[in-house]
Amino acid sequence: MARPDTRERILQAAERLFAERGFAETSVRAITAEADANLAAVHYHFSSKENLLEEVLLRRIGPIARRRLELLDALERERGERPAPVEKILEALIRPLFELGPRSSGERRRLARLFGRAFLEESAPGSKRALRRLERAYRRFYAAFRKALPELPEETLHWRVHFIFKSLPSAFLNPMRFHPAGNCDLSGRAFSDARAQERLQREWIAFAAAGLRAAAPNREEEKEGGASP
Amino acid sequence: MARPDTRERILQAAERLFAERGFAETSVRAITAEADANLAAVHYHFSSKENLLEEVLLRRIGPIARRRLELLDALERERGERPAPVEKILEALIRPLFELGPRSSGERRRLARLFGRAFLEESAPGSKRALRRLERAYRRFYAAFRKALPELPEETLHWRVHFIFKSLPSAFLNPMRFHPAGNCDLSGRAFSDARAQERLQREWIAFAAAGLRAAAPNREEEKEGGASP
DNA sequence: GTCTATAGTTAGATAGAC
DNA sequence: GTCTATCTAACTATAGAC
Numbered sequence: 001m002a003r004p005d006t007r008e009r010i011l012q013a014a015e016r017l018f019a020e021r022g023f024a025e026t027s028v029r030a031i032t033a034e035a036d037a038n039l040a041a042v043h044y045h046f047s048s049k050e051n052l053l054e055e056v057l058l059r060r061i062g063p064i065a066r067r068r069l070e071l072l073d074a075l076e077r078e079r080g081e082r083p084a085p086v087e088k089i090l091e092a093l094i095r096p097l098f099e100l101g102p103r104s105s106g107e108r109r110r111l112a113r114l115f116g117r118a119f120l121e122e123s124a125p126g127s128k129r130a131l132r133r134l135e136r137a138y139r140r141f142y143a144a145f146r147k148a149l150p151e152l153p154e155e156t157l158h159w160r161v162h163f164i165f166k167s168l169p170s171a172f173l174n175p176m177r178f179h180p181a182g183n184c185d186l187s188g189r190a191f192s193d194a195r196a197q198e199r200l201q202r203e204w205i206a207f208a209a210a211g212l213r214a215a216a217p218n219r220e221e222e223k224e225g226g227a228s229p
Numbered sequence: 230m231a232r233p234d235t236r237e238r239i240l241q242a243a244e245r246l247f248a249e250r251g252f253a254e255t256s257v258r259a260i261t262a263e264a265d266a267n268l269a270a271v272h273y274h275f276s277s278k279e280n281l282l283e284e285v286l287l288r289r290i291g292p293i294a295r296r297r298l299e300l301l302d303a304l305e306r307e308r309g310e311r312p313a314p315v316e317k318i319l320e321a322l323i324r325p326l327f328e329l330g331p332r333s334s335g336e337r338r339r340l341a342r343l344f345g346r347a348f349l350e351e352s353a354p355g356s357k358r359a360l361r362r363l364e365r366a367y368r369r370f371y372a373a374f375r376k377a378l379p380e381l382p383e384e385t386l387h388w389r390v391h392f393i394f395k396s397l398p399s400a401f402l403n404p405m406r407f408h409p410a411g412n413c414d415l416s417g418r419a420f421s422d423a424r425a426q427e428r429l430q431r432e433w434i435a436f437a438a439a440g441l442r443a444a445a446p447n448r449e450e451e452k453e454g455g456a457s458p
Numbered sequence: 459g460t461c462t463a464t465a466g467t468t469a470g471a472t473a474g475a476c
Numbered sequence: 477g478t479c480t481a482t483c484t485a486a487c488t489a490t491a492g493a494c
Contacts, residue, residue: 006459022350024253027487038461043489045459116349120342121251159432167396202446203388210443211436218431235477257470267479272471274477 007045009035015056019110022117023053023126053126057118058133060111065133067096072140083148086212090205093141093168098197115169138165149212156216164208236274238264244285248339251346252282252355282355286347287362289340294362296325301369312377315441319434322370322397327426344398367394378441385445393437400433 004012013035017026028042028049035041046052071092075084118127142161149157233241242264246255257271257278264270275281300321304313330340347356371390378386 022251022253024251028489029487038459039488040461040490041459049488113349116345120345120349155428156432159429160436163396163400163433163436166400167392199384199448200388203385204392206443206446207389207392207440211440214435214439217435256468258468267477268470269472269479270477278470 006035006037006041010037010042010045010052011056011059014052015060015114016110018053018056018117019114023049023121023124050126054129057114057127057130060114061118061130061133063100064096065137067100068092068137069140071095072144076144083150084144086145086148086209087205089141089144089148090164090208091201093164094201094204097168098201112169119169141165145212153216157212160212163211235264235266235270239266239271239274239281240285240288243281244289244343245339247282247285247346248343252350252353279355283358286343286356286359289343290347290359290362292329293325294366296329297321297366298369300324301373305373312379313373315374315377315438316434318370318373318377319393319437320430322393323430323433326397327430341398348398370394374441382445386441389441392440 003009010031014026014031017031017034029039031052032039032041042049042052046055072089075088075092118130121127122131138161142158145161146157152160232238239260243255243260246260246263258268260281261268261271271278271281275284301318304317304321330337347359350356351360367390371387374390375386381389
């Protein structure tokens with residue numbers, strides 16, 4: 001287990017600090033101190049702080065996006081002409097977050113923060129390229145859901161896929177911030193223990209699949225009063 | 230329509246800039262320039278930049294959290310001993326975001342970014358107090374769902390409420406970032422037009438209610454191989 | 459590749475006149 | 477309450493020795 005080289009140590013330190021404090025709040029000085037590297041090394045290896053952020057994001061998002069598409073491809077090949085069941089599509093969407101994500105609860109939390117920031121800073125120079133990766137995946141998954149649920153109105157399906165995609169990073173990567181009144185504390189255990197993670201995935205798949213399959217809501221044009229024209 | 234006083238102008242400018250660029254990325258100078266106020270005015274009225282952030286957040290989150298609880302109270306009074314239908318509970322959760330939120334699509338987007346940042350920066354001094362408000366609401370809503378769905382295992386319900394709460398700000402306040410392959414562009418219209426907003430609320434309530442009501446997933450302890458002991 | 463030293467900028471905060 | 481002027485501290489980035 002040799003000590004990683006300077007470049008790698010900087011990437012690791014930057015990921016940790018960007019996630020914890022934010023991009024602007026993290027100084028290059030803090031990164032190099034944490035990485036036990038010299039101040040100038042960041043500019044030598046990455047040429048700018050912005051560029052370093054981009055590398056940090058791509059290193060994480062790239063493999064997840066790739067794996068999602070791999071799983072979806074395999075699923076579609078296996079099914080041939082028949083549409084895939086929504087549960088299987090949802091599984092392709094979520095498994096990579098656990099397979100390729102960090103192991104510990106603390107690391108998982110950090111990754112959530114990192115992704116969350118990237119979404120908020122979607123137009124920032126460092127985030128753009130990384131988010132394109134996810135965008136491509138979105139279209140493929142939308143098509144798969146469309147095929148699996150041909151009876152749903154276009155707009156309804158659109159919203160449902162929207163709800164699902166939007167909730168993914170926060171629901172999965174972030175431990176629960178709010179605890180219920182009861183004594184059921186899921187935040188720590190659920191995100192670290194392998195079996196609990198399996199459980200969490202099954203819970204989410206059941207929840208999302210039911211939401212997707214629900215009958216489309218009525219399209220009452222006026223809500224109060226008002227007869228038709 | 231008199232021009233708001235300095236304090237108010239600063240609050241508005243700060244909200245806009247914090248949401249768009251982030252807290253650390255926004256200088257007090259930029260805020261006062263935008264608010265057409267003097268540099269020193271921020272420290273006179275709020276005593277620090279951190280404090281200004283706290284005021285900005287509370288001004289938005291406070292009324293929403295209050296209104297949610299009002300609606301839930303009214304619903305429970307009306308129902309008496311009988312549990313409220315999940316659709317009604319979900320409505321109490323989401324209506325205030327539209328009633329009290331900003332009118333235009335651009336403003337709504339800003340609010341989403343502001344809340345998103347607050348969640349990410351949950352432990353930062355400026356965000357803490359504002360988030361406590363939402364935390365209190367969480368417990369009340371959890372209890373209402375618990376009563377409405379007594380047959381669900383505790384942990385399953387917990388996760389479902391978790392999914393719902395986590396998805397709320399991103400799913401509602403943020404226009405869709407990714408567009409589907411089709412020509413159905415919801416991002417602009419759906420968030421500004423009043424009728425489209427009604428539609429969006431109905432879509433979400435149908436989706437979430439179905440997810441909540443789904444049968445709990447089986448509790449297979451081992452996923453692969455392994456017979457029971 | 460790694461380091462020291464520093465240039466050049468910008469930040470939050472404040473003192474004190476009005 | 478509002479303004480000007482200024483303090484002090486921190487930052488990114490780079491030049492140049494080793």
